[in-house]
Amino acid sequence: MVMDYERILRDVAKLMVRLKKPSRLLKMTTRFIDKNFQLNHTSIVIWDEARSRYAFADSKGRQKIPSGFVKFDREHPLISWFSKTRRFVKMPKDYLLRSDLETQIEKGLKTNSDSMRALQIVLKAMQVLKAHAVIPAYYKSDLLGMLILGAKKDGYGFEAREISFFQTLVQDCSMALKNAEYHQSLIDRNSQLESQLREIESLRTREQKRYYEIIRSLAQQVYAKDPYTFGHIGQVERLGVITGRELGLDMAGRYKDILSAGLLLHDVGKIGIPDHILNKPARLDPDEWNIMKTHVDKGAQILEPLTDFKEVREIVYSHHERWDGTGYPRGLKGESIPVGARIVCVVDAFHAIVSTRCYSKGRPIETAFEELRRCAGSQFDPTVVEAFITALTKEMKRRGTGFFYDGEIKHTA
Amino acid sequence: MVKKLLVVDDEEEICDFLKSFFEDRQFEVETAHSGIQAIEKARKFGPHVILLDIQMPEMDGLKALKILKEENPKVKVIMVTAVETQEKIEESMRLGADNYITKPLSLEYLENDVQEKLKGLV
Numbered sequence: 362m363v364m365d366y367e368r369i370l371r372d373v374a375k376l377m378v379r380l381k382k383p384s385r386l387l388k389m390t391t392r393f394i395d396k397n398f399q400l401n402h403t404s405i406v407i408w409d410e411a412r413s414r415y416a417f418a419d420s421k422g423r424q425k426i427p428s429g430f431v432k433f434d435r436e437h438p439l440i441s442w443f444s445k446t447r448r449f450v451k452m453p454k455d456y457l458l459r460s461d462l463e464t465q466i467e468k469g470l471k472t473n474s475d476s477m478r479a480l481q482i483v484l485k486a487m488q489v490l491k492a493h494a495v496i497p498a499y500y501k502s503d504l505l506g507m508l509i510l511g512a513k514k515d516g517y518g519f520e521a522r523e524i525s526f527f528q529t530l531v532q533d534c535s536m537a538l539k540n541a542e543y544h545q546s547l548i549d550r551n552s553q554l555e556s557q558l559r560e561i562e563s564l565r566t567r568e569q570k571r572y573y574e575i576i577r578s579l580a581q582q583v584y585a586k587d588p589y590t591f592g593h594i595g596q597v598e599r600l601g602v603i604t605g606r607e608l609g610l611d612m613a614g615r616y617k618d619i620l621s622a623g624l625l626l627h628d629v630g631k632i633g634i635p636d637h638i639l640n641k642p643a644r645l646d647p648d649e650w651n652i653m654k655t656h657v658d659k660g661a662q663i664l665e666p667l668t669d670f671k672e673v674r675e676i677v678y679s680h681h682e683r684w685d686g687t688g689y690p691r692g693l694k695g696e697s698i699p700v701g702a703r704i705v706c707v708v709d710a711f712h713a714i715v716s717t718r719c720y721s722k723g724r725p726i727e728t729a730f731e732e733l734r735r736c737a738g739s740q741f742d743p744t745v746v747e748a749f750i751t752a753l754t755k756e757m758k759r760r761g762t763g764f765f766y767d768g769e770i771k772h773t774a
Numbered sequence: 775m776v777k778k779l780l781v782v783d784d785e786e787e788i789c790d791f792l793k794s795f796f797e798d799r800q801f802e803v804e805t806a807h808s809g810i811q812a813i814e815k816a817r818k819f820g821p822h823v824i825l826l827d828i829q830m831p832e833m834d835g836l837k838a839l840k841i842l843k844e845e846n847p848k849v850k851v852i853m854v855t856a857v858e859t860q861e862k863i864e865e866s867m868r869l870g871a872d873n874y875i876t877k878p879l880s881l882e883y884l885e886n887d888v889q890e891k892l893k894g895l896v
Contacts (some may be wrong), residue, residue: 416878422795428786431855432878489795489881 377537387418395421401511438486443497444504457495498535580625598624607752623676623701631659676701703742780821784813784830809833813848828855843870
């Protein structure tokens with residue numbers, strides 16, 4: 362038979378790469394050999410990790426071995442022939458021909474040594490399977506399986522180039538098999554990781570929701586100290602969130618919770634400021650002002666133990682920084698100030714302008730907008746100021762001014 | 775004297791394979807594909823050993839085993855089946871089965887066992 366082995370191998374290799382299911386790959390291989398070589402049977406034995414045994418994966422031809430009918434354990438003569446070191450006999454380890462075995466046995470028949478008996482056992486195993494050639498499939502040093510070939514129908518022996526063709530085919534097959542296995546294990550591992558990730562994610566979400574509830578009630582407590590702002594903290598939060606959305610921040614994900622917590626908690630440190638300073642109806646003197654400024658440090662300290670709230674803490678700690686770098690406590694400048702803190706800064710200022718506080722009467726929204734724009738670039742991030750004004754204007758158009766003041770603050774709009 | 779073996783399995787491939795396998799070992803082999811066929815063949819053929827599957831149409835291997843042993847208590851019956859439950863094994867033994875081998879099997883073990891059962895018979 363004239364065959365272009367090179368071309369066939371290339372074609373087969375190409376096909377193998379595309380097959381992701383090992384069982385199909387093996388069936389394709391047996392079918393291919395059965396079609397192109399006139400053999401009594403073509404069988405593949407493969408290691409079954411789950412049941413720790415070798416079994417027939419597929420078999421074709423007149424003398425085929427029924428699938429699922431025969432198994433080999435590790436002690437099977439053919440398995441040990443290929444997986445154990447053999448010192449006693451000089452025969453190739455990368456294939457086994459019945460004719461070679463018979464020649465060896467004939468030559469050494471008189472010796473009747475242990476090695477001869479071993480050869481006879483292997484020969485018998487081949488006879489049992491009607492095998493005339495066996496090609497082992499290794500991966501690293503493990504015996505993955507074997508290609509077992511029956512006799513040629515024309516009665517001739519296997520040629521060297523045929524054996525080398527089968528060896529290459531078996532090698533390609535083992536590689537493809539390992540690839541498919543690896544591919545499958547990656548898929549399995551991936552889906553396992555994904556489900557673990559989803560679990561962690563949902564735990565985190567639940568945990569954070571709970572944190573968030575605690576924070577909200579904590580914030581209410583803090584603002585309860587200041588009768589003028591009590592009840593308005595929810596509005597500060599809403600104003601901040603719509604500003605964040607206007608800026609294009611991801612308000613559907615985790616950042617919304619971070620920003621919300623920052624907005625709710627920005628003045629949490631005021632819990633540590635004496636009431637007489639906090640509620641002083643006149644201007645603070647320099648000493649009192651220095652004490653007042655420490656509320657950002659105290660706020661950061663309060664949040665320190667909450668490892669999940671690092672970003673929130675940053676917002677709280679930085680909400681008195683100024684765009685031009687003259688703020689406190691660190692004198693951060695421009696975009697080195699967390700965006701959340703820049704939002705809190707604008708919203709807080711706006712709120713102070715329009716609210717009636719112990720030291721000032723509430724002023725109209727337009728005045729507040731003017732004031733914010735005047736300080737954009739020095740105190741405030743200009744982008745945040747514009748986003749805030751745009752967002753609030755949109756909201757007021759949609760819902761009226763009641764959206765953020767619930768009519769509590771008297772002012773002319 | 776000729777060693778006679780009856781192979782009973784509803785899968786034709788398995789019957790053909792075992793027939794060829796044991797014929798190579800100088801057995802005379804007959805095959806049957808159901809319990810009823812097995813009983814008929816056993817009467818005519820008079821096997822020394824029967825390889826008997828359990829799950830088969832018409833009459834399953836356990837019912838066939840009971841009748842086969844009733845009709846010829848000397849016949850050796852080796853159950854060869856994919857079914858491996860404690861219940862089936864015990865039932866087989868109670869009905870007089872001489873061994874119970876599960877598929878996939880080791881051909882070497884099967885051959886040894888059949889030869890073993892023949893001792894003193896042939």
